[in-house]
Amino acid sequence: MQARLSVIALSVATVFALSACGPKEEPKPVAAAPDAKPEVVVKLGHVAPMTGPQAHLGKDNENGAVLAIEELNAQGMEIGGAKVKFELINEDDGADPKQGAIVAQKLVDAKVNGVIGHLNSGTTIPASKMYFDAGIPQVSGSATNPKYTQQGFKTAFRVMANDIQQGLALGEFAAKQGVKTVAIVDDRTAYGQGLADEFKKAAEAAGIKVVATEYTTDKATDFKAILTKIKSTKAELIFFGGMDAQGGPLAKQAKQLGVKALFLGGDGVCTPEFMKLGGEAAEGNYCSLPGSPLEKLANGPAFKEKFTKRFNAEIQLYAPYVYDAVWVVAEAMKRADSVEPAKYLAEIGKTKRDGVTAQIAFDEFGDLKGGAISMYKYTDGKLEYVETLGGGAVATAGSEVKEAVAEVKDAAKAVAGAATAVGKEAVSDVKDAAKAAAEAGKDAVKAGAEAVKNAADATKAAVDKK
Amino acid sequence: MDIFLQQIVNGLVQGSIYALVALGYTMVYGIMGLINFAHGEVVMIGTLVTITVAGTLIKAGMPVAVAGLAGMMAAVLVCMALGWALERVAYRPLRNAPRLTPLITAIGMSIVLQNLAMMVWGRNYLTFPSFLPNMDFELAGAHFTAIQVIIVLVSAATMGALLLLVYRTKLGMAMRATAQNPAVASLMGVNINRVIAAAFVIGSALGAVAGVMVGAYYEIAHYQMGFMLGLKAFTAAVLGGIGNLAGAMLGGILLGIIEALGAGYIGDLTGGFLGSHYQDIFAFVVLIVVLMFKPSGLFGEKSGDRA
Numbered sequence: 043m044q045a046r047l048s049v050i051a052l053s054v055a056t057v058f059a060l061s062a063c064g065p066k067e068e069p070k071p072v073a074a075a076p077d078a079k080p081e082v083v084v085k086l087g088h089v090a091p092m093t094g095p096q097a098h099l100g101k102d103n104e105n106g107a108v109l110a111i112e113e114l115n116a117q118g119m120e121i122g123g124a125k126v127k128f129e130l131i132n133e134d135d136g137a138d139p140k141q142g143a144i145v146a147q148k149l150v151d152a153k154v155n156g157v158i159g160h161l162n163s164g165t166t167i168p169a170s171k172m173y174f175d176a177g178i179p180q181v182s183g184s185a186t187n188p189k190y191t192q193q194g195f196k197t198a199f200r201v202m203a204n205d206i207q208q209g210l211a212l213g214e215f216a217a218k219q220g221v222k223t224v225a226i227v228d229d230r231t232a233y234g235q236g237l238a239d240e241f242k243k244a245a246e247a248a249g250i251k252v253v254a255t256e257y258t259t260d261k262a263t264d265f266k267a268i269l270t271k272i273k274s275t276k277a278e279l280i281f282f283g284g285m286d287a288q289g290g291p292l293a294k295q296a297k298q299l300g301v302k303a304l305f306l307g308g309d310g311v312c313t314p315e316f317m318k319l320g321g322e323a324a325e326g327n328y329c330s331l332p333g334s335p336l337e338k339l340a341n342g343p344a345f346k347e348k349f350t351k352r353f354n355a356e357i358q359l360y361a362p363y364v365y366d367a368v369w370v371v372a373e374a375m376k377r378a379d380s381v382e383p384a385k386y387l388a389e390i391g392k393t394k395r396d397g398v399t400a401q402i403a404f405d406e407f408g409d410l411k412g413g414a415i416s417m418y419k420y421t422d423g424k425l426e427y428v429e430t431l432g433g434g435a436v437a438t439a440g441s442e443v444k445e446a447v448a449e450v451k452d453a454a455k456a457v458a459g460a461a462t463a464v465g466k467e468a469v470s471d472v473k474d475a476a477k478a479a480a481e482a483g484k485d486a487v488k489a490g491a492e493a494v495k496n497a498a499d500a501t502k503a504a505v506d507k508k
Numbered sequence: 509m510d511i512f513l514q515q516i517v518n519g520l521v522q523g524s525i526y527a528l529v530a531l532g533y534t535m536v537y538g539i540m541g542l543i544n545f546a547h548g549e550v551v552m553i554g555t556l557v558t559i560t561v562a563g564t565l566i567k568a569g570m571p572v573a574v575a576g577l578a579g580m581m582a583a584v585l586v587c588m589a590l591g592w593a594l595e596r597v598a599y600r601p602l603r604n605a606p607r608l609t610p611l612i613t614a615i616g617m618s619i620v621l622q623n624l625a626m627m628v629w630g631r632n633y634l635t636f637p638s639f640l641p642n643m644d645f646e647l648a649g650a651h652f653t654a655i656q657v658i659i660v661l662v663s664a665a666t667m668g669a670l671l672l673l674v675y676r677t678k679l680g681m682a683m684r685a686t687a688q689n690p691a692v693a694s695l696m697g698v699n700i701n702r703v704i705a706a707a708f709v710i711g712s713a714l715g716a717v718a719g720v721m722v723g724a725y726y727e728i729a730h731y732q733m734g735f736m737l738g739l740k741a742f743t744a745a746v747l748g749g750i751g752n753l754a755g756a757m758l759g760g761i762l763l764g765i766i767e768a769l770g771a772g773y774i775g776d777l778t779g780g781f782l783g784s785h786y787q788d789i790f791a792f793v794v795l796i797v798v799l800m801f802k803p804s805g806l807f808g809e810k811s812g813d814r815a
Contacts, residue, residue, distance in 0.1 A: 092631070093626075093631075093732075094732060095730065095732065097626075097631035097632075098631050098632040098633065100631075101631055229785075230783075230785050255783075256775070256783070256784050257783035257784050257785035258784065258785050258787075259785050259787075259788065261736065262785075262787070262788075263726050263728065263733065264518075264522060264726070264787075266518040266522075266768070267515060267518055267767070267768045267770075267771035267772045267784065267787065268771060268772075268784045270511055270514045270515055270518060270772060271511065271772055271775075271784075273511075273514075274510075274511045287633055287730075290633075290728070291726055291727075291728050294727065295726075298644070298653050299514075299651055300644060300651045315632065315633060318633070318635050319633055319635060319727075319728055321635070321638075321727065
């Protein structure tokens, strides 16, 4: 499916590239030219669905980007001796992979300096190839499908934990609620399917039985047929991989059908919109969001206030992440003292930003380092913070792995103690090792356990050396 | 067995809504031979108007049931005006144009209405006020709510009223005459323009009622909700035999049931090869099969009693 998608994307791209080779193209040098121009325009592409069922989330993303751009321009950043004016080029991909590839080509042709987005994994993944080919750095605030950064594209980054981490946390959380059976529903998008698959692995590893797997689409409104089937399995929990526009009605229709199962979902349903649509049916259920709650982070509350004041709207979901993504790009440009993609790309990887959603730093794949996952409960029409589940890569497979991971954790603690002397690098190294170890553990419990133990030993050895 | 029954109930409710919308397509087609692709959008506007009017009245302290009825009346009136305007602005000037032209105009109007609705009501999902207390019943293992019962009853009553209008009134007779032969009907003193306008206005009123039902059922509305609904209803109309009133009703109900059963059992029947997300293909598979084997639809197109 993925291969076919990218083939489509490519052919669309070719057609577009051909048609774009018309005579009207006038290459505008946007690079910093310190002696000639006093002001340099930096074009940042932003892509999200502005039409269709997820248009409300797209608008929210755009608001996040606009806020960051306005702040940057008010601040008057200077790069390469020239004053920089940031300009946002908004494109609508309608949450549709085909459309995503078309607008990606459009941005490539417009020679943007960087891309923020896209919103959906399904559109981000095919588009990322085109940005990579054009050498344009891309930072997504919301594409959580692991594949996005696993394609080996140096230009692809995300400021949010991926679905492997989130799926694990959700599986772990479900087990903690004492749930024995679960029905899984996903919307067959790259995001929904990816999250549901990761959740399934984690849930099964934690001893939960998957009694039904049903599918819907990201445009559906009627879920009675699949819910009727789920009802007959008497599942204790319904896990939904998808977005709020389907999740809300799904929860509501489940209640109307007399289904008594709990509801659990990922970031796509962790929105005010979900509660509006789900009504009473949302109450008492849980969802997860990558990162820590805004209230818990140093810059979070200030951002919330700024956002509400500027747009007179509630934050839906990804606006703070997108806001961070814009700043990550701008700061990388500043550090590289250049707005040219080829020059500042390397600096993105070195980001260390005290963001509004997390301490942002990237691993070698462009994933967020140590992405935490927070759980929320729908209470009285609000999202109530429950707890934050570690770096996401813990307690996954059997108890053996858990023990082994605990060893690694101890090692990590030991390192953390020594970190005052060695420096913070060591901590993140160990964390990565732990992550890798837990990854391995997931595939085969026993083999994984050994691998983790080895990793733990290796880590210890490394610690000793340091 | 109780799952089967439940799926039938699900399908019946969904099908009643399809049937109401399908009537709007079939009436216009019967008289003018035109497929009004903007009809789905009329339904959407009906839902959104109800939300606005009923929401405002509820906020003003009116009892929920009264506000709901007022919202529905407002929706019906607005949609009737919209249907009339559509015919006057988009279709009447093209009455003697080639058949493809009004079809393209219809698609254009559908896009225009969607975007207008997006500008007026915004991109966000809107929640439909709940008119009824959440009552549910169990019958022979099937679970259903008060709103489902009401949807089926209202649809049946509306369709009954339409049949009376078409077969028992002078306007209905004029409609049937126009459907048979517009030129001859106009020689007999039938005002064709008025009859066609009436078909649009009545079809849109039915659409508005359907819109209120959809809203009340799912308690959710969005400016793009009309598109898929319109497509499904059109399929239902073709299934029953487009241009035929009874055909549209039965086609709608049949399609609803086929969809519910299809989504419920496709996974088991294909051993998991096709999942329940293929729910939407049933409508179109049915459409293709009908067009291949019985192009005139299940109930044929007896030009004598189309309306």
